[in-house]
Structures are given as structure tokens and as C-alpha cells.
Amino acid sequence: MLGLFGSGSLAGSRIALIITVALQVFLPGYLLARTLGKLHHDAQPVTQFTWILAAGLSMTIVLGAAARLLEAPLPAYFIVLHGIMFALLWITPSTIEETQESWHFSRRNLPYYLIVLISCLVVTTIAYQRNQIRVRDFEDQTVFVSLADWLAHDPDDAGLRSRRAGVERGDIRWPTDGWTYNHAAWVRTSGVPAAQLLWYDINPLLAWTIPLVYFALAYQLTERESAGALTAAALTVVGLLTLDSLVYGTPGLSFGQFALFQLNTLRNASTALMLPLSLFVALEYLRKPARQNLLVTALAGWMLVSLHPRQTMIFQATTGATVVLWWLAQPSRKRAHHGIALLIVLASLAILPLIQRSQQFGAIVRQTNRVEENLRSNDTEEQSDSGQFITLNDVPVFGATYIVRPTSVFYHPVITASMILGLAAIAFWRQTLAAQYIFGATLVTLFLLFTPLLTPIYVRLISVRLVTGTVFALPVALTLGLSIDLIWRRLSQNHRVKWGAVLVYLVLLGLTLFEPLSISASARDQIRAANQLQSTRDIRASDEALLENLQSHLPTDNRTILLTPSEVGTYIIESIPHTLITGGRRSRNRTHGNTQRFFNKPNEDFETIAPFFDTIDNDFITQRAVDYVIVEAGDTRLPQLWLQPRRFEFVDSPAGYVIFRVNDDGGDESSNALFAEMNAVYATLVTPRWEAGAFKLERDIDPAVWQAIAATWEDRLALAPDDNLAQYGLAMTYTLMGEDEAALPLWANLSEQHPNIFIFKEAIARIQREMGDTTGAIETLMRDFAGDSPQIQLLTARTLMSETFFFALSDTQLDMLLMAIDAHPILWEQFVTADHPTLVRQQAALLASAGRWEASAQWLDKLHEIELSPEEMVTQAAFALTQGDLESALNILKPATDSDWFAAKAHLHPDRWRDENNIAAQMYQVLSTPSASSNASILWALYNASSPYVINPTVTQNRDGSLQINAVFGNVHQRGFPVQTWYVTVANQDASIQYIEMEVPAHFPNTITTSASFVVTSAEIIVDLPEGIPTLTPALVFIEPRYSETVTFPEAIVNITLNRPEDATPPADAETIHLNFGDVITLDSYTISTNENTVEMTLYWETESTLSEDYQIFVHIVDDAGNVVAQQDTAPVNGRYPTSQWRTHVTIADPHTIVADEPLDNGDYSVRIGMYRLSDLTRLAITPTDSRVVDDSLLLHHFSSP
Incomplete structure (x- = not known):
């Protein structure tokens, strides 16, 4: 064994956890099942395993519940557990006359064993995949993790009910929560953290046993391994079809999630595993009434009682209905005695739930009354709590009443089918115990949910929130499995058919898990959707960094109370021993209101925002003996914490958080009182110039409301010029009242003395920007950027990558910001991407505004996948298209x-x-x-x-x-x-x-x-x-x-x-020519004259359609030898009228004057013209061609030089 205190080389590993569970659950279960005579050599192996599991869980959970109730420490629990195991080792096993045939291995049943094995593997895999998110601020799970962690580490208060410091009573179930106590024992022994166990490991650790339990249940009732295998397969398939309750299913009711794949809360564990185990032992008692079976039934029932009242009531109702039908099928005095004994056991299970409900009876009645009032207020079906009830008016005898809305429980066709088949089992109720249980459980479920008189009573007994969960009383998997087995028995004589069934089962699983073909709401789709929806609530890298940092700073042997944001506070009490937090869920938490106020969240106790640390905060910290304060780097109270070092001693600043140790020094009471006045004035403002930690200096404000406070700060500062807290108070007051010029030197002084407080530097930049000096503001923020801490760098980047400043950033400055962001992705996630998807989108747009297409498209990848919208997809696709990547x-x-x-x-x-x-x-x-x-x-x-x-x-x-x-x-x-x-x-x-x-x-x-x-x-x-x-x-x-x-x-x-000219009219003496240059340009006519070494001409052009390119016109004067002696290359009209600007069907007069550089020699000369594309010097073809056209140049004129 690893040892009671988690020592050993394997401590903290999953192997250690597996060994621990084997020794603390399966070994005691083996000894108890052996003692009860359940492990005879000719029993079916899976049923033997199920007896071991039922005995082990029942004994250890009930023992844990007793230890929790008595507030016994874990060493005492270990001693008692080992004492019981030692005693069981020496007790002679009991014998019970076995009515079932002896089991023998048969190769013909190998396909059935393979189906069960596949079911176990699939369930284990899905249980792992579906539960890889550690949800932040999720009290329903945190309470079990935190209490297990507390109990595992030698608590100074073994009876603690909550690690929320303001909770004095806690939930009434916690004093008898044996399952969480077991977890604490596993954590203590294995060294595996409670958070690791309950968020990630417990589901795959135990989920594989659930198909085996259902196999054993079906085999016990039918003595057919085919029935067991088909029931395990039905369980798996139904679970895969209904494994999501967030997107595809009904919240709280999805069979797959809450009755198969998730075991990490009391409700889910009791539904998925403990309830079928309890039914297994209870039905075994009806099959074979014996004291041993009644004893283990009582033990399993009390196991359920310690977990959750709903499953206890389901167990009582369904088993009680089965007892009645069992007796009616073969009425006898002996059966009556056995049945009454079981009913007495079932009745005894109501004791603890009734005691627990009595302590909450007033709240349950008020909640039920509120629902009933809503139902009576309107005759429509929609007037109900969450739409889960239907109002029935003028019902004979009962008058106005209500029942559960059928669609809220029959949310999937497979649930409806199992209900119909369950009722059909009445045809066999006299013949088999299986039919008695299936029909009885189905009928009692329908009575509880859909009977006008009974349903309101049941709702008051179980509570509005839990009533629809009664649907888990329907034996869905068993009903479907045994129904299929009825048909299967006629087909399975051929051995090939059995193997064909395995293949069909594999194909069905493959289709829904891997989805090679598109299947709506497949298991793959449901897993993806559920995990995607929860991904934004998963623990962040910054949170993990904070936890690691706190482990090194917090005391390891003393109780520590922390004031933290609720979101991260839940992680702290799950992972760090001896810690309590003031935040968390409001219920029964007297510190909730003050904690919410501290972190600027309105609540029922404080309805207005109070952004400044004041006397209320200080008194709260003192009264609640807070040891540490943890705030985010952008928190509005952070400057005041920094500026009171004797009261708040800086510890560290990991991953976007800042940690302070609270000292006994009372702090600056007079300053805190003045900040309380500021909070009071701030609460009256509609549009303050500083809101949620962001400056809004463009807003107008009435300065009069702040004048008295400003005068008080001025007086204090006159008496103590070096008082930084007074400087901050006055600087903020001036800023809030619009006196920016007066505030600027105060902010500058504070920034110089405290460069680690970003708000001081930001205030300077914001004021400079408001005064029109954007460049100066950026220089202020970027000053010493390379030497700043990563937190300051990324807060700077977040400020500059905004509409206010981005346009004025240089490329060099932008590159520096992007490099800092890339270097610290954890911080950037904490500051921007985790909680501000709109800001991410805006930053992507800003990068695009700078022409950085690739960076903009990649920036959108920082969004959580759940936040991705069609618009972002279009953005990225548009950028790919612009790059030619279809x-x-x-x-x-x-x-x-x-x-x-x-x-x-x-x-x-x-x-x-x-x-x-x-x-x-x-x-x-x-x-x-x-x-x-x-x-x-x-x-x-x-x-x-x-x-x-x-x-x-x-x-x-x-x-x-x-x-x-x-x-x-x-x-x-x-x-x-x-x-x-x-x-x-x-x-x-x-x-x-x-x-x-x-x-x-x-x-x-x-x-x-x-x-x-x-x-x-x-x-x-x-x-x-x-x-x-x-x-x-x-x-x-x-x-x-x-x-x-x-x-x-x-x-x-x-x-x-x-202002292009209108249509030109060629003179009467113009030479008409009508030649085409290219496809659409026509030279209509021209005039030309020569004088010594000068040629003057006007070309009259026209185009049939708009030209996309600009063409150059060349004019060459060529001598007899073919040499160009003078030339001109220009756009039309001396470069002023590019061809791309030409109008269609408008005659353009294009004058040209060519002057030779030197006087022309005597001889004959010719003038040739043409057009060409400037980019590649390609000439436009001239058509039609004749002797005047050579090499796409046109002979326009001959002349002689004297």
C-alpha cells in the first residue's frame, strides 16, 4: 500500500489512484461480498464483480458518511476501515441456496462478451473526452472538490461545511456526504490532488463499471448473457444519443450525461452508478429473499441516502412498486413477510431525507408556492417555471391543478420508446421479476409526474428543481435491452448472426462517434458542442500560473482567508489546502455582497458601483480576518492597495494578477473615508469620465459635485505634499470633474514614483490625447517600453491597439507591441482574448486598416471557437481570396x-x-x-x-x-x-x-x-x-x-x-485615314505641316470603348537610310490626356510638334507614328495593313529638306 499519508514513489500519479481505489473500494467490497456468500465459484463473473463493487461502495460510502457526521479525521476512518476488513477476513462466508444455473464459459457467447467489452471501452473514452474542462466559478462542482481537498489535509475543522468564509451553516447534505469523504481518503492516500481527481480522473476511473452493472442487472433478472450484453449495448447507444444537455438536450435531464458519462457530483454519481447498484441488490433480494441480501440492500440504500434525496426517492418508489407487483404475481404469506421486510428497509431510508428536507422546508414551500401562483395567473401553458409544468383547469374533483409537461421529460424518441415498451411489459408481469420491475418503475414514474393530485404533492416533497429528474426512474437501458433480447432469441441460433450483431454494433458506434457520413446530433457532434460551449469557462493558463504561485507563498499549515474574484477563488479552494475565500455563490454566504462590491459587481446588498477602496472595504477585510487580497492587474482598487504598503504588502504579480498580504496596520482611515465620499458621489453620476477602469475624458461633467471633495484633498496635500494617496485622490477627483490640466502634473508625479502602476501612465496619455497631442500620448505610453514588466507592456499594448491611438502608431511601434503580445500569450489571454471578444475583433480590424491582412486574419484565431461568427469566417475567407487562394x-x-x-x-x-x-x-x-x-x-x-x-x-x-x-x-x-x-x-x-x-x-x-x-x-x-x-x-x-x-x-x-474637351471637329483640309490601332482605337484623320527642322501635326483619334490602359504615341522622323533623326514619345495631348481617360465615340484632337535637335541635312524624310504599351513596349497592331504600315508603324507623310 502507498501509505496513509500519500508517500511513496508513485504518489500523485494515476497509477497510485488506481491502486488506492482498488485497496479502499474493491478490496473491502471483495471481503464483504465473500462474507455474504456472493462469490461462489460457479457464479457469473460480471455479477461477482458487481457484488464486489456494490459491497465496496456501499460500505465505504456509508462509513465515510458516519465519519463525516462524527467529524472524524481521516486516520480514524482508515483505522476503522482496516479493522472492518480484518474482521471480514476472519468471518466464515455465508451460504445462500443458489437458484440460478451454474455459469460456465462458452465460446458461443464470445460475441456477447465482446459487446460488453466494447461498451466499457466506449463509455470510458467518452467519459474522459466529455470531462476535460475545469469550469470556473461553478459552485455545484467546486463544493465537492474543495471539501475533499480540505478533509484530505489535516483540517483544523473537520466539520467544515463550506470553504466560503461567510457560510456558517452550509448545505444540510454535507454532514453526511460519505462520497466526498471517500474522495478525501483517496486524495490523502494516493497524493492525487482533489481537483485532478474530481474534474478529470473520476469519470474514466469508474464509468467503465456502469455497463458491467447493467449487464449484471439484466443477467440477474433473465439468466441470459445475451440480455446482459444487449442491455449494456442499449445503455451505451442511448448514452451516446443523449450525452449533451446544453445544446441538444434538456438541461439536467440528458441520460448520457447525467446517468452514464459523468460521476463527479453527488447527483450524477448516485444516478449513474449507485442507483443501478442499489437496484441490483434489491432485486436480488426479491429473487432470493435472504437476510444477507436484505442487509446489503439496506446498506446500498443508505449509500444512496448519503448521496442525494432524489435518487433515494426513485429507489424507494420503483422498488416499492416492484415489491407490490412481485407479491401480487404470486400472493403468499411468506412473500408478504419478505416484501414487508424490504418495505420497512425502504421506509427507513426516508428518515435522513425528511430531516434534511425539514431544515429546508420553508424554502421549498416558498419556491413551490411561487410556481403555483405563476401557473394560476394565466391559463396558457407557457406560464410556468422553465416551462416544465402544464396548468390543468377545471379538472373533475381536483379543480385547477398541474402536471409535469411531457415534452420536458420525453425529450428524445428513445426515452418515449422505453416508456411505451415499459408499459407493454404488463403482458409478462406475472411471469418474470424483470417485467414486474420494468412495468412497476415505468408506471410509478408516470404517476408521480402526470397525475393531477399526486404531482403537486410530489413536487412539494422533492422540490421544483428536482422533479423532472424523476425521469431517471425509467429503466431505459434495461427496457430496451430486454425488448431487443426477446427478438434476438429467435435470431441468435446461428453463430454467424451473433458475430454479425457485433459488427452492426461497431458500425453504429463508429457512425455516431467518428461520423464518416453526416449524421445530425451524432455523439461526435454532441461532444464537440458541449465542450465548445463550456470552453470559455475552462481554467486558463493564467489561473494555473496564479495557483502555482500561491502554493509557494501561502502558509502550508495555517488557515488562510483570501479576498479574490469569485471566478478564480473557486480554483484556489479546490487546489490549495487550508484556504477559504470570501466570494463564491451568494446562498448562505454573508461575505458575498462585500466581495462583489470590492470587485465592482452590483449585487443585492450594494446596488451601485463603488470603484474606490474605502472604509467599507477596509472594515470588511478587518472583520473577516482576510489574510491576502488578490486582484487583477486592471482592477480599479489596485492603485490604493499599492499606495498603502503598510496595510497591503506586495507579494507577487503572476500572470495578470497582483497578490497582497494584509497586515494588521489599520490603513489610512481618513483617506479611506474620503474615498467613501467619492464612491457616494460617483454613484450619482450617469456618465462618469472614468468607468469600469476606463477613462472616458470626452464626456461632459458638472464639476460642482466634486468641488468639496477636491478642496478636502487639496487641504490634505498642503499638509503632506508627499502623500501619494492624497495625490492620487486629488488627481482622480480633478479628472472626474474635468480639470485635466490641473490633474496632469499630479499624474506625472505619481507615474514617476510608481512606474509599476499602469493607470498613472495611462491617465497622462489620455489627457494628452484629449488635449490633441496624440503623438505625445503614444510617446508617454511607449517610454521605457522595453524595460517595463510584461504586465505593463501588455496593458500598454491593449491601450494603444484601440480606436483612440492605433491610427497614430508608427510601423516600428506597432511591431514592438505585436512582439510583446507574441512573447506573453498567457497575459494577453487574461487581459483581452478571454473575456473581450469584441476587442479582439476590433484589433483585427485595426491591423487590416494598417494593411496587415495576414496578421488581421490570424488575429481572429485568438477568439474562442464558440465566439466565432459568420462574419469572422467571411473576413478570413476574403483575405484568402485577395491572395488568390480559393x-x-x-x-x-x-x-x-x-x-x-x-x-x-x-x-x-x-x-x-x-x-x-x-x-x-x-x-x-x-x-x-x-x-x-x-x-x-x-x-x-x-x-x-x-x-x-x-x-x-x-x-x-x-x-x-x-x-x-x-x-x-x-x-x-x-x-x-x-x-x-x-x-x-x-x-x-x-x-x-x-x-x-x-x-x-x-x-x-x-x-x-x-x-x-x-x-x-x-x-x-x-x-x-x-x-x-x-x-x-x-x-x-x-x-x-x-x-x-x-x-x-x-x-x-x-x-x-x-474637364476633358468636347468632341473635336477636324478642319476641312484634314487628311482622312480611318486606320485602327489595336482593337478599339481609330485614327480618323490628321493634319501635318513641315518647316525646316520642325514638323507640326494634329492627330484626330476616337475609341469605341473605354480603355483600361494608358498608351504612348511615338512620332519618328526617318531619313532615306531608315535612321530616326528626331522623335517624340508622349501620352496624347502632350501627356495631359491619357488614353484611359478617353471618352467613347468622342473625337480627340492630339497636337504634336517635333523639332530636330540639329538642322536637317538636305534630303528626303518620312514621318511615321504608332502606339505602344509603356509597360512592355509592345506596339498596337495597325489595320488594315498596306504598304504604309511597317512593323506596326504608319507612314504618315513625306517631305524634303532643302
Whole structure:
């Protein structure tokens, strides 16, 4: 054995835990089952194992309950347990006349054994996968983990009921909670932490036994291994179909989650394992009435009693109904005596639940009365608590009453089917004990839930919250398994059929677990959805870092009380021995209100926010003997804790938290009192300039409400100029009253003295920004950035990566921020990504505004998967498209077409994932389906686009002089900073002169026919130019998408020639030529004249359609030898009228003057012209060709030089 105190080389390992459970549960169970005569050599092995398990759990849990009630320490429990085992070792085993046939191994039954083995493996695997999240601030689980941890570490108070410091009574069940006491024993012996045991290990540790228990139960009732195997298979399949209660199932009622795969709370463990074990031993007594069986039935019943009253009542009701039918089937005095004995045992089990309920009777009655009043207030079915009841009016005899809503318990077809088959078992009730139990359990369940007179009484007895859980009384797995076995017995004579059944079972499991084909609500879907929905509540790396840090700082042998945020406080009491917290759930917790107030959370005791540490906080800490205070790095009270070092001694600052030790020094009482006055004034404000720890300096405020407090602070500071706490109080007061200039030197002094307090530096930057000095504000925040602590660096990054500052960051500064974030992902998760998905989206949009597409797309990966919306998927797909990666875009979008993939997301945010809002699925359909629609072509504009915001812009000038801008506009950050306007500027070529600026509201119509109209849209913008702009003025048009003045996305710049001339009329002497240059340009005619070494000509051009490129015109003067003696290369009209600006079907007069550098020699010369593309010097083809066209140049004129 590892030893009573967790020593040994294996201590703390899962192997140690397995050995511990074997020695502390299975070994005592073996000895007790042996003593009771349950382990004879010819018994079925699985039933023998089930007896060992039932005996071991029953004995140790009841013993643990007694030890808990007597507040006995664990060593005493170990001594008594070992004493009992020693006594059992020396007791001669009892003998019971066996009525079943002796069991012999048969190879023909190998398929059945394989089915059971597969069931155990599947259940164990799912139990592990489904329970890998340690939920924060989940008191229903924390209470068991924390108490097990407390009891395992030599507590100074073995009777403690809660580790919430303000709880004086605790839950009435805890004094008899033997299951948690057992866990403490396992923790003590194995060295495995309680949190590891109950959050992760206990489910796979014991879940594999549940199919075996059901196998044994079915075999016990039928003596057929086929019935046992099929029952185990039915249990597994039903569990897989109903394993989620959050997204697909009914909260609290999913069979798979609460009756199979989850064992880490009293309710779940008693439902999934202890209830079928208790039924197993009780039905064995009816099958074979003997004192030993009655004794172990009583022991198993008291095991249930110590766990949960609901399962106790289920056990009493179903077993009692079975007893009645069992006697009625064969009435006799002997049976009556045996039945009455069992009923007496069942009745005795009500003692403890009645005592417990009597202590809560008033609360249960009030809750039930409230529900009944709601039901009476309206005749509609909907007027009920959680919709779980139906009002029945004018019922004969009963009048107005109610029953449980059937749909709230029959939430899945398999549950309904088991109910119908259970009632059908009446056909066999005289013949078999199995039919008596199945029919009796089904009938009594229906009576309790759906009988107008009985249901209200039952509700008052069991409570509103627990009543629908009575559905677990239905023997679902046993009913289905035995029903299938009835048919199976006729088919299974052929041995191949048995192996075929194994194959079919494997196929069914494979389909639902691995989903090679799309299956709605498969086990794979349910596991993913449930884990995804809970993922945001999982323990964070920062929380784990805090726990590790506290282990090294907190005393190991003394009780320690901590004031912490409730979310992390639950982890502390689960993981760190001897600790108590002031926070946690409100119920019975007298410290809840003050704790919530300390962390700025309104509650029933304090309805207003109080952001400053004051006398109420200080008195609370003193009265409750708080030893340590833990706050997050951005907490509003943090500066005051830092500035009172004698009262709050700094300990450490791990992973976004700051830890202070509380000393006996009373603190600065006068300052705390003045801060209390500030809290009182703050509570009257509607729009304060500092809210939730964030400065809102743009807000207006009436300074009068703060003047008296400011004067008091000024007087204090005059008496003690070096009093940093007074400086902080006055600086904050000035800031809140709008006296920023007066506050600035105070903040500067505080920042210089306390560079580790970020709010001081931030206040300076915010004031500088409000005064218009954004660059100075950024320099303030970035000063000594490399030398700052990681916490300060990331708080700086969070502040600068915002709408307020981002636009003014240089590339170097942005790179520094991104490097710091990448270097400290745990801190960044704590500060931003864990709780602020909107901020993550905005930061991604800001990165896109800086043209960092890849970084923006990757930034969205920081979102919790459950927070991913169709808009983010579209954003990432749009960026992939702009890079020409269609395959990646489709891969990103495709999951949005699977409703099971986004089931959890739709459960949390149903509005985002409705068909009309699922733009990711719509975009996928457009991209994956060839379409000639205009919307599809608009969406394809993103492909290989240089920017996803302004795509393929064109600017033309209308006849009336206005500019017409046409483009495809993108809006890819709809949940971050969506495009609100398009800002258009028209300026000259060097942007030194702006002709006009205008802002146009952006409009992205939403339709469900295609995502194109939502993600991108084709829009037209008309810009009216001012008068006085010269003809053919080269200009630039800037098109900038904007969210605001500070959040702007990459602009598009388009060249344009303003005020283009009207249609030119060639003179009468112009030479008509009509030659085509390229496909659409025509040279209609020309005029030419020569004079010595000068050639002057005018070309008259026209184009049939708009040109996308600018072409150059060359004019060559060539001598007889073919040498170019003079030339000119220019855009039309001396470079002022680029071809891309030409209007269609408008004649353009294009003058050219070519002057030779030197006088021409005597001789003959020719003038040749042509057009070419500047980018690659390719000439446009001239057609039709004749002798004048050579090498795509046109001979236009001959002349001689004298």
C-alpha cells in the first residue's frame, strides 16, 4: 500500500489512484461480498464483480458518511476501515441456496462478451473526452472538490461545511456526504490532488463499471448473457444519443450525461452508478429473499441516502412498486413477510431525507408556492417555471391543478420508446421479476409526474428543481435491452448472426462517434458542442500560473482567508489546502455582497458601483480576518492597495494578477473615508469620465459635485505634499470633474514614483490625447517600453491597439507591441482574448486598416471557437481570396454549412447563425457553385484583389462635369469596425491642392440570396466638382473606406484627367485615314505641316470603348537610310490626356510638334507614328495593313529638306 499519508514513489500519479481505489473500494467490497456468500465459484463473473463493487461502495460510502457526521479525521476512518476488513477476513462466508444455473464459459457467447467489452471501452473514452474542462466559478462542482481537498489535509475543522468564509451553516447534505469523504481518503492516500481527481480522473476511473452493472442487472433478472450484453449495448447507444444537455438536450435531464458519462457530483454519481447498484441488490433480494441480501440492500440504500434525496426517492418508489407487483404475481404469506421486510428497509431510508428536507422546508414551500401562483395567473401553458409544468383547469374533483409537461421529460424518441415498451411489459408481469420491475418503475414514474393530485404533492416533497429528474426512474437501458433480447432469441441460433450483431454494433458506434457520413446530433457532434460551449469557462493558463504561485507563498499549515474574484477563488479552494475565500455563490454566504462590491459587481446588498477602496472595504477585510487580497492587474482598487504598503504588502504579480498580504496596520482611515465620499458621489453620476477602469475624458461633467471633495484633498496635500494617496485622490477627483490640466502634473508625479502602476501612465496619455497631442500620448505610453514588466507592456499594448491611438502608431511601434503580445500569450489571454471578444475583433480590424491582412486574419484565431461568427469566417475567407487562394477560402467557409458544426455557437448566439444571417454559408454557396449572376461576379472581384475594401475602382467625368466613381466595395470587419462611410478626395497630382472632399454613407444591403450583397457591394458615387478647374487637369481621386476619422482602411487612388474637351471637329483640309490601332482605337484623320527642322501635326483619334490602359504615341522622323533623326514619345495631348481617360465615340484632337535637335541635312524624310504599351513596349497592331504600315508603324507623310 502507498501509505496513509500519500508517500511513496508513485504518489500523485494515476497509477497510485488506481491502486488506492482498488485497496479502499474493491478490496473491502471483495471481503464483504465473500462474507455474504456472493462469490461462489460457479457464479457469473460480471455479477461477482458487481457484488464486489456494490459491497465496496456501499460500505465505504456509508462509513465515510458516519465519519463525516462524527467529524472524524481521516486516520480514524482508515483505522476503522482496516479493522472492518480484518474482521471480514476472519468471518466464515455465508451460504445462500443458489437458484440460478451454474455459469460456465462458452465460446458461443464470445460475441456477447465482446459487446460488453466494447461498451466499457466506449463509455470510458467518452467519459474522459466529455470531462476535460475545469469550469470556473461553478459552485455545484467546486463544493465537492474543495471539501475533499480540505478533509484530505489535516483540517483544523473537520466539520467544515463550506470553504466560503461567510457560510456558517452550509448545505444540510454535507454532514453526511460519505462520497466526498471517500474522495478525501483517496486524495490523502494516493497524493492525487482533489481537483485532478474530481474534474478529470473520476469519470474514466469508474464509468467503465456502469455497463458491467447493467449487464449484471439484466443477467440477474433473465439468466441470459445475451440480455446482459444487449442491455449494456442499449445503455451505451442511448448514452451516446443523449450525452449533451446544453445544446441538444434538456438541461439536467440528458441520460448520457447525467446517468452514464459523468460521476463527479453527488447527483450524477448516485444516478449513474449507485442507483443501478442499489437496484441490483434489491432485486436480488426479491429473487432470493435472504437476510444477507436484505442487509446489503439496506446498506446500498443508505449509500444512496448519503448521496442525494432524489435518487433515494426513485429507489424507494420503483422498488416499492416492484415489491407490490412481485407479491401480487404470486400472493403468499411468506412473500408478504419478505416484501414487508424490504418495505420497512425502504421506509427507513426516508428518515435522513425528511430531516434534511425539514431544515429546508420553508424554502421549498416558498419556491413551490411561487410556481403555483405563476401557473394560476394565466391559463396558457407557457406560464410556468422553465416551462416544465402544464396548468390543468377545471379538472373533475381536483379543480385547477398541474402536471409535469411531457415534452420536458420525453425529450428524445428513445426515452418515449422505453416508456411505451415499459408499459407493454404488463403482458409478462406475472411471469418474470424483470417485467414486474420494468412495468412497476415505468408506471410509478408516470404517476408521480402526470397525475393531477399526486404531482403537486410530489413536487412539494422533492422540490421544483428536482422533479423532472424523476425521469431517471425509467429503466431505459434495461427496457430496451430486454425488448431487443426477446427478438434476438429467435435470431441468435446461428453463430454467424451473433458475430454479425457485433459488427452492426461497431458500425453504429463508429457512425455516431467518428461520423464518416453526416449524421445530425451524432455523439461526435454532441461532444464537440458541449465542450465548445463550456470552453470559455475552462481554467486558463493564467489561473494555473496564479495557483502555482500561491502554493509557494501561502502558509502550508495555517488557515488562510483570501479576498479574490469569485471566478478564480473557486480554483484556489479546490487546489490549495487550508484556504477559504470570501466570494463564491451568494446562498448562505454573508461575505458575498462585500466581495462583489470590492470587485465592482452590483449585487443585492450594494446596488451601485463603488470603484474606490474605502472604509467599507477596509472594515470588511478587518472583520473577516482576510489574510491576502488578490486582484487583477486592471482592477480599479489596485492603485490604493499599492499606495498603502503598510496595510497591503506586495507579494507577487503572476500572470495578470497582483497578490497582497494584509497586515494588521489599520490603513489610512481618513483617506479611506474620503474615498467613501467619492464612491457616494460617483454613484450619482450617469456618465462618469472614468468607468469600469476606463477613462472616458470626452464626456461632459458638472464639476460642482466634486468641488468639496477636491478642496478636502487639496487641504490634505498642503499638509503632506508627499502623500501619494492624497495625490492620487486629488488627481482622480480633478479628472472626474474635468480639470485635466490641473490633474496632469499630479499624474506625472505619481507615474514617476510608481512606474509599476499602469493607470498613472495611462491617465497622462489620455489627457494628452484629449488635449490633441496624440503623438505625445503614444510617446508617454511607449517610454521605457522595453524595460517595463510584461504586465505593463501588455496593458500598454491593449491601450494603444484601440480606436483612440492605433491610427497614430508608427510601423516600428506597432511591431514592438505585436512582439510583446507574441512573447506573453498567457497575459494577453487574461487581459483581452478571454473575456473581450469584441476587442479582439476590433484589433483585427485595426491591423487590416494598417494593411496587415495576414496578421488581421490570424488575429481572429485568438477568439474562442464558440465566439466565432459568420462574419469572422467571411473576413478570413476574403483575405484568402485577395491572395488568390480559393481553396483556403472554401475550407474556411465550408463548416458554416453544417448546422451541427455551429450548433453550440447558435445556442449561445442564435441571432448570428440564422439562415438569413449566416453569410459564411451563403458565401460558400456562391464560391463553390458556378454562377453567372451579377452578385456572384461581384464577389469574385475579391479574387487576387490588392485590397478587400475598394476593388477595381473607375472614375469618369460626366458631361455635366461631375465625377462618377464606380467600384466594388468590401465590408469584411462587420463585427469589429465595419465600414460606415466612403471618404472621397479629389486633388492635383502632388495632392498639394484639394479640389473637393466629401463623405458618403456606406451601404451594404443584406439579402439572403447571396453573400455578395452583404460582404461586398457594387456602388456608384457622384462627386460634384467646383468651377474653375482648367481643361485637362491631371488629378488624383482618393477613395478611403472609414469607420471613423481615426479608423480608416487602405485607400484606393485613381488617376483622372479633369474637364476633358468636347468632341473635336477636324478642319476641312484634314487628311482622312480611318486606320485602327489595336482593337478599339481609330485614327480618323490628321493634319501635318513641315518647316525646316520642325514638323507640326494634329492627330484626330476616337475609341469605341473605354480603355483600361494608358498608351504612348511615338512620332519618328526617318531619313532615306531608315535612321530616326528626331522623335517624340508622349501620352496624347502632350501627356495631359491619357488614353484611359478617353471618352467613347468622342473625337480627340492630339497636337504634336517635333523639332530636330540639329538642322536637317538636305534630303528626303518620312514621318511615321504608332502606339505602344509603356509597360512592355509592345506596339498596337495597325489595320488594315498596306504598304504604309511597317512593323506596326504608319507612314504618315513625306517631305524634303532643302
